[in-house]
Amino acid sequence: xxxxxxxxxxxxxxxxxxxxxxxxxxxxxxxxxxxxxxxxxxxxxxxxxxxxxxxxxxxxxxxxxxxxxxxxxxxxxxxxxxxxxxxxxxxxxxxxxxxxxxxxxxxxxxxxxxxxxxxxxxxxxxxxxxxxxxxxxxxxxxxxxxxxxxxxxxxxxxxxxxxxxxxxxxxxxxxxxxxxxxxxxxxxxxxxxxxxxxxxxxxxxxxxxxxxxxxxxxxxxxxxxxxxxxxxxxxxxxxxxxxxxxxxxxxxxxxxxxxxxxxxxxxxxxxxxxxxxxxxxxxxxxxxxxxxxxxxxxxxxxxxxxxxxxxxxxxxxxxxxxxxxxxxxxxxxxxxxxxxxxx
Amino acid sequence: xxxxxxxxxxxxxxxxxxxxxxxxxxxxxxxxxxxxxxxxxxxxxxxxxxxxxxxxxxxxxxxxxxxxxxxxxxxxxxxxxxxxxxxxxxxxxxxxxxxxxxxxxxxxxxxxxxxxxxxxxxxxxxxxxxxxxxxxxxxxxxxxxxxxxxxxxxxxxxxxxxxxxxxxxxxxxxxxxxxxxxxxxxxxxxxxxxxxxxxxxxxxxxxxxxxxxxxxxxxxxxxxxxxxxxxxxxxxxxxxxxxxxxxxxxxxxxxxxxxxxxxxxxxxxxxxxxxxxxxxxxxxxxxxxxxxxxxxxxxxxxxxxxxxxxxxxxxxxxxxxxxxxxxxxxxxxxxxxxxxxxx
Numbered sequence: 256x257x258x259x260x261x262x263x264x265x266x267x268x269x270x271x272x273x274x275x276x277x278x279x280x281x282x283x284x285x286x287x288x289x290x291x292x293x294x295x296x297x298x299x300x301x302x303x304x305x306x307x308x309x310x311x312x313x314x315x316x317x318x319x320x321x322x323x324x325x326x327x328x329x330x331x332x333x334x335x336x337x338x339x340x341x342x343x344x345x346x347x348x349x350x351x352x353x354x355x356x357x358x359x360x361x362x363x364x365x366x367x368x369x370x371x372x373x374x375x376x377x378x379x380x381x382x383x384x385x386x387x388x389x390x391x392x393x394x395x396x397x398x399x400x401x402x403x404x405x406x407x408x409x410x411x412x413x414x415x416x417x418x419x420x421x422x423x424x425x426x427x428x429x430x431x432x433x434x435x436x437x438x439x440x441x442x443x444x445x446x447x448x449x450x451x452x453x454x455x456x457x458x459x460x461x462x463x464x465x466x467x468x469x470x471x472x473x474x475x476x477x478x479x480x481x482x483x484x485x486x487x488x489x490x491x492x493x494x495x496x497x498x499x500x501x502x503x504x505x506x507x508x509x510x511x512x513x514x515x516x517x518x519x520x521x522x523x524x525x526x527x528x529x530x531x532x533x534x535x536x537x538x539x540x541x542x543x544x545x546x547x548x549x550x551x552x553x554x555x556x557x558x559x560x561x562x563x564x565x566x567x568x569x570x571x572x573x574x575x576x577x578x579x580x581x582x583x584x585x586x587x588x589x590x591x592x593x594x595x596x597x598x
Numbered sequence: 599x600x601x602x603x604x605x606x607x608x609x610x611x612x613x614x615x616x617x618x619x620x621x622x623x624x625x626x627x628x629x630x631x632x633x634x635x636x637x638x639x640x641x642x643x644x645x646x647x648x649x650x651x652x653x654x655x656x657x658x659x660x661x662x663x664x665x666x667x668x669x670x671x672x673x674x675x676x677x678x679x680x681x682x683x684x685x686x687x688x689x690x691x692x693x694x695x696x697x698x699x700x701x702x703x704x705x706x707x708x709x710x711x712x713x714x715x716x717x718x719x720x721x722x723x724x725x726x727x728x729x730x731x732x733x734x735x736x737x738x739x740x741x742x743x744x745x746x747x748x749x750x751x752x753x754x755x756x757x758x759x760x761x762x763x764x765x766x767x768x769x770x771x772x773x774x775x776x777x778x779x780x781x782x783x784x785x786x787x788x789x790x791x792x793x794x795x796x797x798x799x800x801x802x803x804x805x806x807x808x809x810x811x812x813x814x815x816x817x818x819x820x821x822x823x824x825x826x827x828x829x830x831x832x833x834x835x836x837x838x839x840x841x842x843x844x845x846x847x848x849x850x851x852x853x854x855x856x857x858x859x860x861x862x863x864x865x866x867x868x869x870x871x872x873x874x875x876x877x878x879x880x881x882x883x884x885x886x887x888x889x890x891x892x893x894x895x896x897x898x899x900x901x902x903x904x905x906x907x908x909x910x911x912x913x914x915x916x917x918x919x920x921x922x923x924x925x926x927x928x929x930x931x932x933x934x935x936x937x938x939x940x941x
Contacts (some may be wrong), residue, residue, distance in 0.1 A: 298641040305648075309694040309728045309739055351652040351739055385652045389735075396652055396694055396739035 264360075273360070304345075304401035304408065306337035312392040320436045323362050325464040326395075327369025333490070334399035335377055335468035336543045340488040341410075342473060343403035345377055351385040353394030377470060407482065409547070414485035414504035418548035420567040421483075421557065423472045425516040426493055427532060430539020431524040432456075432463030438528070458520035466543040472562065479556050483547035493566075494537040494588050496546050498576060500569075504548075507574040510567035510588065513581050537578070537588075607703075616703070647688075647744035647751065649680035655735040663779045666705050668807040669738075670712025676833070677742035678720055678811035679886045683831040684753075685816060686746035688720055694728040696737030720813060750825065752890070757828035757847035761891035763910040764826075764900065766815045768859040769836055770875060773882025774867040775799075775806030781871075801863035809886040815905065822899050826890035836909075837880040837931050839889050841919060843912075847891075850917040853910035853931065856924050880921070880931075 310330055312318060318326075331348060338345040350370060354363070374381055379399070439451040453460055469488075476482065485504055489496050493515070501508050515536045525532040548569055549557065557563045576588045653673055655661060661669075674691060681688040693713060697706070717724055722742070782794040796803055812831075819825065828847055832839050836858070844851050858879045868875040891912055892900065900906045919931045 298644075298646055301641075303641055303646055303743075305690070305692060305726060305741070305743060307692045307694050307726055307728055307739070307741055309696055309730055309737065311696050311730060311732055311737070313733045314696075314731055347648070349648060349650045349741060351650050353652055353654050353657075353737070383648060383650055385650055387652055387654060388657055389654055390656045391734050394652065394654070394696070394737055396650070398648070398650055398692060398741040400646075400648065 298402060300405070301402040302343075302405050302408065304338055304341050304343040304403055305398060306334055306341075306401075307396065307398040308333050308337070310395040310397075312394070317436075317440070318393065319440055321464060323365035324369040324372075327366040327371075328373045329369070329464065329466055330395045330397050331370055331373035331377075331379070331399075332466050332468045332543060334397045335373070335379065335470075336466075336488040336490070336545075338399050338401035339468055339470060339473045340486055340545060341401065341403060341408045342476065342483065342486060343401035343408055344473070345379050345399050345401040345468075347380045347382045347400040348374065349383040349398045350381060351387075351394075351396040353387050353389035353392075355389050355391060355393070358393065377468065409483050409486040410503075411485055411487050411500055412503035412505075414500055414506055414548040414569050415550070416506055416569055416571055417551055418484050418569045419551060419554060419565050420497065420500075420508060420510065420546065420548055420569065421563050421565050422489065422493065422516060422544055422546045423469050423562050423564075424542070424544040425518040425521065426489070426537075426542050426544065427517055427525070427535035427539040428459045428462030428521045429466065429541035429543075430463075430492075430535050431521050431528070431530075432459035432461070433539075433541070434528055434530070435459060435524065436463065456520070456524065458518060459524050462521075463541065466541065468543060469545050472545050475560060475562075481549070481553055481556050483549055486545060486547035489540075489542045489544045489546050491540045492538045493542075493546060494578075495540075497567075497588060500546070500548065501572075501576050504569065505572055507570040507572050508567055508576050508588075509570055509574075510578045512578060514564060514566040516564040516566075533580075641745060643748070644745040645686075645748050645751065647681055647684050647686040647746055648741060649677055649684075649744075650739065650741040651676050651680070653738040653740075655737070660779075660783070661736065662783055664807060666708035667712040667715075670709040670714075671716045672712070672807065672809055673738045673740050674713055674716035674720075674722070674742075675809050675811045675886060677740045678716070678722065678813075679809075679831040679833070679888075681742050681744035682811055682813060682816045683829055683888060684744065684746060684751045685819065685826065685829060686744035686751055687816070688722050688742050688744040688811075690723045690725045690743040691717070692726040692741045693724060694730075694739040696730050696732035696735075698732050698734060698736070701736060720811065752826050752829040753846075754828055754830050754843055755846035755848075757843055757849055757891040757912050758893070759849055759912055759914055760894055761827050761912045762894060762897060762908050763840065763843075763851060763853065763889065763891055763912065764906050764908050765832065765836065765859060765887055765889045766812050766905055766907075767885070767887040768861040768864065769832070769880075769885050769887065770860055770868070770878035770882040771802045771805030771864045772809060772884035772886075773806075773835075773878050774864050774871070774873075775802035775804070776882075776884070777871055777873070778802060778867065779806065799863070799867065801861060802867050805864075806884065809884065811886060812888050815888050818903060818905075824892070824896055824899050826892055829888060829890035832883075832885045832887040832889050834883045835881045836885075836889060837921075838883075840910075840931060843889070843891065844915075844919045847912065848915055850913040850915050851910055851919045851931075852913060852917075853921045855921060857907060857909040859907040859909075876923075 335345045435456055442449050485500055487496055512533050517532050517536050522532045525535050577585050578588050579585050659669055678688045778799055785792050828843055830839055855876050860875050860879050865875045868878050920928050921931050922928050
């Protein structure tokens with residue numbers, strides 16, 4: 256029989272203490288962490304970066320196929336990705352949760368174990384949060400703080416005409432993982448005796464359930480004296496993010512279909528589901544890669560990094576935002592990324 | 599006919615732009631605010647303080663009697679109160695919301711107007727956030743950042759034996775406001791034709807719906823060279839907060855019933871509802887006053903401030919945490935403050 260502790264047995268403060276007792280402090284800047292009204296963070300000669308995300312059950316995740324440990328890990332990664340997208344280093348996070356009595360302590364332990372692993376991996380301190388009951392559904396709010404050498408942060412609005420457009424890693428995998436999980440969920444709901452068919456699909460499932468914020472790309476920039484002209488993370492899909500870079504920098508762009516980095520696993524999965532891999536790469540969200548622009552003269556600095564692909568370049572606003580297909584046709588890019596308020 | 603704009607008409611980014619376009623930047627430290635992956639905050643020779651709260655419909659507020667403007671104001675105040683409770687000055691906030699399609703743009707405007715007023719009043723910058731749909735209920739997550747001269751922040755754990763225990767303002771009003779509103783809601787649900795009877799109750803209703811974070815107390819400390827030995831805000835009720843100060847400082851205390859500051863309005867309302875004003879003052883939550891301890895030699899520095907009451911003093915741990923009634927009886931203090939996980 257599985258152990259089950261009721262949250263009421265601990266009380267709110269007991270719960271916080273219970274959930275946070277294993278977290279160690281990594282940064283000398285963390286003067287005061289969990290357990291008081293607020294956390295104290297020391298910054299001398301550094302700039303503080305802060306980002307926050309709200310994740311809701313049924314909207315951002317489905318507990319039917321999302322293990323809680325992965326969910327905790329992902330909730331942190333999504334925020335760290337935003338900090339790295341500023342060319343900054345994450346240093347602290349706060350985690351607030353709203354939980355119904357459906358969730359046991361053991362389940363919460365799993366969730367916080369994922370948070371713990373994410374924090375350890377990225378040298379980040381959990382410094383606060385809030386816990387409350389919810390009437391329905393699991394609610395997660397994470398805020399991340401980071402630091403950056405003054406004026407080294409990279410915005411979305413500062414790309415220049417002629418700059419190369421680059422992305423890290425590969426695209427579309429998380430969307431294909433989601434497509435697979437939704438398909439398997441549908442099959443399971445129709446016939447609970449059918450076991451999920453996830454064989455050979457561990458790559459795309461991992462892209463969905465356990466995304467990695469791209470710390471090593473930021474480290475690579477620093478080691479190679481690279482400062483992107485503009486940057487953001489790929490959470491809604493590359494076409495949506497490219498449109499943000501263009502709009503905020505007041506420029507247009509050219510993207511080449513053949514340059515879009517797509518893994519063999521994603522390509523195979525797309526064909527299996529009858530989808531176009533290019534469409535998945537352009538419009539699929541949640542890859543949590545970095546998209547950035549670079550001065551052309553910096554091109555040599557990135558050629559040796561196999562994790563970085565040049566997918567196009569920035570143009571004048573008047574030239575529009577277009578994609579050139581493998582067949583040589585040119586289409587306008589439309590941001591079809593995740594839009595929470597459209598059906 | 600009232601105007602109603604659907605959130606889908608704006609889209610997520612349009613919504614953020616719409617909701618935040620009127621916010622001005624107050625602090626030179628706000629290098630970059632809303633509109634990018636993360637906000638950038640500059641701190642030279644100051645320490646950064648961060649606090650976060652998650653507020654859920656049906657748990658923390660009831661939209662049936664909470665105007666959205668007040669809710670926005672209160673959501674900010676609750677967080678600023680935590681920053682002031684560190685003896686720090688709030689400088690930035692992030693606000694994340696989860697909203698169902700029940701909420702119109704006009705309703706959200708009201709909510710953000712309350713946030714705006716709170717920010718203006720306290721010189722705080724809104725620097726980020728997240729918006730998403732929710733399947734059910736209105737979800738609010740606020741994170742506040744503040745700054746404090748290095749090592750001037752005040753914790754809960756540093757009270758000393760013999761220190762005076764002080765509170766700002768008066769106690770129990772918010773709880774009595776809640777009692778009134780719940781009573782009126784019950785009457786209304788039974789008979790929607792009955793108008794709410796809130797006459798002469800504006801003080802306690804205001805204490806519930808529009809709490810004020812006690813900036814002026816922190817300002818008074820600075821002007822009069824006062825550094826409390828320990829401090830926290832009164833969100834769960836004074837008895838609960840006193841227990842926190844005692845537990846974290848490893849001390850006991852004596853509280854005097856006759857010293858508890860209770861407004862005439864609260865006292866009158868308590869009698870009307872058949873409640874003991876002392877119990878309301880001790881156990882009622884959401885007053886958002888400050889409770890702090892002070893060295894005895896600093897007593898003269900606070901006597902001229904009518905907003906500050908000395909309610910007792912800290913003792914050795916062995917003497918326990920006790921309240922002395924007007925009749926001279928002594929009882930153990932039990933923290934009966936709001937506990938989210940108990941029925």
